[in-house]
Amino acid sequence: MKVQFTLGLFLAALLFSAPLSAQVKEARFGHIDTQSLLESMPERNSIQTEIEGAAAQYEQEIVRMQGDLEAKVAEYQQKAESWPAAIRAQKEQEITQDQQGLEQFYGTVQQELAMLEQNLLEPMIQRARKAIEEVGAEEGFTYIFDTSAGATVYNxxxxxxxLVKAKLGL
Structure with missing residues (x-):
């Protein structure tokens, strides 16, 4: 009797678990190097050209500011001994202010270029992300890992x- 009861429980458990196991989907994993994908997208070149153009304009201004600063320093070094203390102090203050202004401008330029790059790349990144999600859904992937960061332990x-390049028409 005990054997029949145990067998009955086993069969009942088997019958109830059969539909659950049929619903379990096998995990399918994919990986993609998103950096490689982004570099292969045609709009990447025009974005890079636009960023380089903006950087060149900023570089011209930085070179001009450095030239002005170097001229003031050279004048100071030549004439400092012949100037009265008040003029010397004024020139030192001008040089210090110009140095600080140049450093501040350089920091602002770095921020503006980073912001420009982010704003220009965002639509391209969104397009790539959408294509990856669509390929994942169409092909039945459970996860798609980005290997461009190098953090993937299992490859x-x-x-x-x-598949994603084909989705994007590349």
Missing amino acids: GGEDVLV
């Missing part, structure tokens, strides 16, 4: 770069 699964 198994399928490379979906070709």
